[in-house]
Amino acid sequence: MSTHSVKVLYFAALRDALNTAEETLETTAKTVEELMHELAQRGDNWSAHLLENRRLRVSVNQELSRKSTHLQSGDEVAFFPPVTGG
Amino acid sequence: MLPQRIKVQAADFDISEEVRQLRAPYADVGAVAMFLGTVRDLNLGESVSNLYLEHYPGMTEKALEKVRQAAMQRWNLIDSLIIHRVGELKPQDQIVLTLALSRHRQDAIDACNFMMDYLKSHAPFWKKETTPDGERWVDARTSDEEALKRWGLEPQDLQD
Numbered sequence: 575m576s577t578h579s580v581k582v583l584y585f586a587a588l589r590d591a592l593n594t595a596e597e598t599l600e601t602t603a604k605t606v607e608e609l610m611h612e613l614a615q616r617g618d619n620w621s622a623h624l625l626e627n628r629r630l631r632v633s634v635n636q637e638l639s640r641k642s643t644h645l646q647s648g649d650e651v652a653f654f655p656p657v658t659g660g
Numbered sequence: 661m662l663p664q665r666i667k668v669q670a671a672d673f674d675i676s677e678e679v680r681q682l683r684a685p686y687a688d689v690g691a692v693a694m695f696l697g698t699v700r701d702l703n704l705g706e707s708v709s710n711l712y713l714e715h716y717p718g719m720t721e722k723a724l725e726k727v728r729q730a731a732m733q734r735w736n737l738i739d740s741l742i743i744h745r746v747g748e749l750k751p752q753d754q755i756v757l758t759l760a761l762s763r764h765r766q767d768a769i770d771a772c773n774f775m776m777d778y779l780k781s782h783a784p785f786w787k788k789e790t791t792p793d794g795e796r797w798v799d800a801r802t803s804d805e806e807a808l809k810r811w812g813l814e815p816q817d818l819q820d
Contacts, residue, residue: 583716585714585716585784585786586714587797590797636723638723638782655786655800656781656799657782657784657786658786658799659787660756660783660785
């Protein structure tokens with residue numbers, strides 16, 4: 575299976591919980607959902623915050639996205655809690 | 661060079677100067693509406709609660725421009741502006757300014773309300789309350805999501 579490279583960013587409370595701000599990784603994930611499952615393999619903390627988190631938001635290439643959004647090589651994905659600006 | 665309509669910055673802003681600059685080119689503006697958001701001390705008492713505004717550089721500007729364009733499409737506006745500060749802020753500091761110019765007041769007033777409701781749930785900022793006793797991320801409010809429905813917008817849950 576071919577892999578592609580994606581950059582993943584984590585913000586705010588989610589970054590603190592996962593202790594990761596940014597990473598570039600090789601993945602076979604074709605969608606956001608597949609990527610979430612792949613990252614959840616790292617352990618209970620990742621699994622809880624990505625898969626059991628009803629408040630999780632995601633963007634792909636700086637546009638708010640869905641679990642079904644497709645991923646391509648070079649994409650920038652970001653995971654974060656609900657926004658609280660304004 | 662075109663003046664900026666979206667500003668994301670650590671520095672403070674001067675409302676009257678922003679209004680002056682925005683409306684200077686237009687002789688047909690009859691209404692200027694604005695909303696100013698300021699820092700509230702969340703920890704009223706002995707120790708002051710400061711605020712730290714985190715954001716997603718790049719996406720923040722894009723998201724705010726999307727908000728502003730949505731307002732320009734929906735209402736009859738002559739021009740508009742959004743400024744949002746980031747970084748370390750303290751009680752009574754200015755955080756966010758939305759400005760809308762129109763011929764008649766209803767468009768400008770409604771557009772300002774809309775821009776605030778939309779940015780509160782779609783622009784990638786996160787507030788952290790910092791006190792001498794520790795730090796705490798501020799939770800999103802359900803009333804902000806309710807406000808979206810007023811304009812026919814959906815909250816940005818992670819949909820399938």
